[in-house]
Amino acid sequence: MSASTLVIPDLAGKAVLITGASTGIGAALAKAFAAQGASVGLHYNSSVEAAEELAKTIKADGGKVALIRAEAMKSSEMVRAVEEAFSAFGRLDGLINNAGGMVARMKYEDMTDEHYDAVMDLNGRSVIAASRAAIPHLKVNGGFIINTTSIAARNGASNGAGLYGSSKAFVSNVTRGMAKELIPFNIRVNAVAPGVISTPFHERYSTQAQLDAMLATVPQGRLGVAEDCVGTYLFLASQSLSGYIIGQTIEVNGGQLMP
Numbered sequence: 001m002s003a004s005t006l007v008i009p010d011l012a013g014k015a016v017l018i019t020g021a022s023t024g025i026g027a028a029l030a031k032a033f034a035a036q037g038a039s040v041g042l043h044y045n046s047s048v049e050a051a052e053e054l055a056k057t058i059k060a061d062g063g064k065v066a067l068i069r070a071e072a073m074k075s076s077e078m079v080r081a082v083e084e085a086f087s088a089f090g091r092l093d094g095l096i097n098n099a100g101g102m103v104a105r106m107k108y109e110d111m112t113d114e115h116y117d118a119v120m121d122l123n124g125r126s127v128i129a130a131s132r133a134a135i136p137h138l139k140v141n142g143g144f145i146i147n148t149t150s151i152a153a154r155n156g157a158s159n160g161a162g163l164y165g166s167s168k169a170f171v172s173n174v175t176r177g178m179a180k181e182l183i184p185f186n187i188r189v190n191a192v193a194p195g196v197i198s199t200p201f202h203e204r205y206s207t208q209a210q211l212d213a214m215l216a217t218v219p220q221g222r223l224g225v226a227e228d229c230v231g232t233y234l235f236l237a238s239q240s241l242s243g244y245i246i247g248q249t250i251e252v253n254g255g256q257l258m259p
Contacts, residue, residue: 010240012037014143015089017082019043019072019130020099022051024199025148028226029096029233030054034063036234041085043068043099064089072099073121075129082133092137094237097127098148100168101201105160116163123167127174135182142186146236147175151195151253158210168193172249179247188246190236195253197224220254228252 016033020026022044031054034040040058042065044051051067058065066088070081086092100123106115131145138145150168152158157165172191179189196214206214215223229252235241236250251257 008036008234008238008241010238011234013039014093014237015039015041015085015091016094016096016237017041017043017068017085017092017130017134018096018098019078019081019126020148022047022054024201025194025197025226025229026096026098027054028230029098030065031058031061031063032230032234033237034058034065035061038094039064039066039089041066041068041081041088043070043072043081043085045069045071045099072126073118075125078126078129079133082130082137086137091140092134093141093143094145095130095134095138095143096146096148096233096237097130097171099126100148100171102161102164106163107160108162111163119163119167120170123164124170124174127171131178135185135187138182138187139185142239143188144237144239145178145182145187145189146233147171147189147191149175149191149193149249151193151251151257153193154257154259158206158214175249176247183246188236188239188243190242190245190247191249192229192232192236193249193251193253194229195224195251195256197226197229199226214256218254218256222254224252224254228254 021030021042055065068081068084070077103118149172152165153168153172175191
């Protein structure tokens with residue numbers, strides 16, 4: 001039985017905004033939360049066709065979904081995305097900050113201010129902006145925030161991806177600080193750190209040689225797929241399953257890193 005077909009009673013009827021949900025891990029999460037009976041705010045930006053097709057699939061399967069287009073690098077856009085999700089469902093119970101990317105591989109010696117701003121805005125600013133907008137809504141009934149960080153946050157990342165890894169380390173520490181601030185309001189904040197997952201992310205940024213090198217370091221002997229990550233997010237979203245787990249980052253990497 002896949003993670004998306006499991007029945008988690010306390011997710012049905014909840015409203016969840018998933019950023020970066022048109023492809024990869026985000027798309028798998030959108031389908032999984034909808035299958036649990038949650039209403040899904042499906043955020044996307046450039047992948048218009050993929051987002052629209054995913055929304056059609058979710059609706060055809062009986063799920064509730066609202067398409068929300070916004071530029072993740074801009075705070076005002078992410079605030080609007082949160083408000084659109086709230087308006088669509090009349091409530092907001094969870095936020096999954098999954099939008100992010102490498103932008104491009106660039107060595108530190110070649111770093112430009114423009115590249116720094118793009119990477120940090122996409123991976124860091126988006127998390128802060130969306131969370132800040134979501135907090136007043138989450139305070140109403142309690143809820144959760146789950147941030148997507150990365151194995152790169154702990155191992156320094158692969159060649160040319162150092163700044164991306166550093167931006168994800170920022171997200172990991174934001175998770176801990178935010179968890180302390182928000183648990184008095186019954187808002188649980190945690191994170192998931194995927195390893196090397198076969199998604200459009202690596203199709204865009206990694207060569208086959210780089211993927212082969214990373215695969216050689218995975219004890220399980222295969223690269224991950226988006227569905228490998230789904231169960232962890234569902235677990236962290238469920239108060240009944242993870243109600244006493246606060247400020248943690250769960251590694252999903254096939255044994256590549258065992259901190």
